[in-house]
Amino acid sequence: MGYGNVSERRRGQPDLGVSVVILALGDAACAAPDAQAADGEWSRARLWLPLVRRVKQPFAGCWALPGGGVRADESLERAAYRALESTTRLHPRYLEQLHAFSGPDRSHGGLPMVTIAHWALVGRAETHDFASDGTVRWFAEDALDSLELAFDHRRIIDHALRRLRTRIEVPSLVARLVGPTFTLRQLHDVVEAVSGQGIDLANFRRKMLASGQLEDTGRKRREGRQRPAAVYRYVAAADPWPYAWEGERLDALDPASRGTGAGEDGVADSADDALSALMPSR
Template identity: 35%
Template sequence: MQAQTCNYVFFFSYPFNQNIMPKKTLPKLHSDFSVDCVIFGFDEGELKVLLIERNEEPYKSWKAIPGNLAQDKENLDDAAARILHDLTGLENVFMEQLHAFGKPDRHPQGRVITIAYYALIKSTTNGIHPVTTFASKALWWPAYDLPELAFDHKEIIEMALRRLTNRIRYIPIGFELLPEKFSLTQLQHIYEVILRKDIDKRNFRKKILSYGFLTELNQKQQGVSHRAARLYKFNKKIYEGLKDKGFYFEP
């Protein structure tokens, strides 16, 4: 997060199809908008969302989803990746633009719309991926049981949850919430939590294996106090070939 010096900018709030301005000197336009990021993780059988506690006004000491004003020369996607990276140290994370939120009164300092993203981050084998920077201020919270939140952030998370439920039916994104190597039961739990329903174990395995994008590893779980499960990896290449034909998975 780069500090920005305080500066003044002059500008006209002109709709650009008004024809009353001098021909050659188009007015300068400028936007203050933020990029916010709903970060999901999966731990202890629960879907979690990463919240920060704000340490500035407005909404000082409220919980919020991480976000920031976008920098001047920055793509939206890059801004979202930066916010995620600053907070977690992670890169190459599954991320998708969610929605632009722009109620005129959503921000007390003026008209600030926000472009919301959501990200799915892989847990380590011991649990959710730890937060590196800002750790004292960031906390994982159960996604289906949210506290009061700053701005319209509750609305944003709720839309992200709906999007996730929707997406998992036609993109295999369950893997994004698991470690590289995972068992079929772990994967099934992701589907059960996100789709909010129980799934038959035998049918789930048959169907998910039938797509062929899971590579069976010659490895098993370690240190569990019951029969160790075989581990699998997601084979992105095979999926890429599959997805043009359409993919719909409602177990």
């Protein structure tokens, strides 16, 4: 049934849409020239995400998460994949529903919409080398403060980052960023990028080797001009939720998403407990 005017439409049933937060690990060596990092700093690894420049009001010219509407003949997940394919060419192997965002004020003068946000982690091979096509650009997570993001998309991104920081101790999740095998420096870079803190590499190496979570593959990997480094993988028993990324409901398997100490939207305000297993004291 139609509505007589926009005012009536805004008091009616909201539209349904999807937005997607894609996070990848990157640094100066792999970021495209037009990708943007904070203050021109490229030295340490950091988290990157693709944003799309809006071409219509509201927020014309501003950066936004990939997203779009949901058709009657498709699932939420398919709508999220379609939005990614049409803007970024990315197709992660798995998308997880993050949270539903709603409210009469979030459309900023547009028609009301409930957005089902999704998130995923991708490896460098899936990022197309952080390439931009003019309307899509990769940004470092710590460069977002200099941007005017559309709608409440900064809130959605912050929610995804909090979710990641409360789960960085899960090996199957770490493998999405660094791969199934890795050097200790690569693992260090992941934890440093996710936490947003500098971590002493020597202390990190000692703690991880003493943790019992890693096994040496017997192979070596050259990193820059350094001598070849040992390649490790997580032992199977180190992952408390080894199939967490294969199902439809990671929340049902992961107690980190429940319990006390949660902040806005039910996500823990501090990642200290989750990171303590990987971050050595300094």
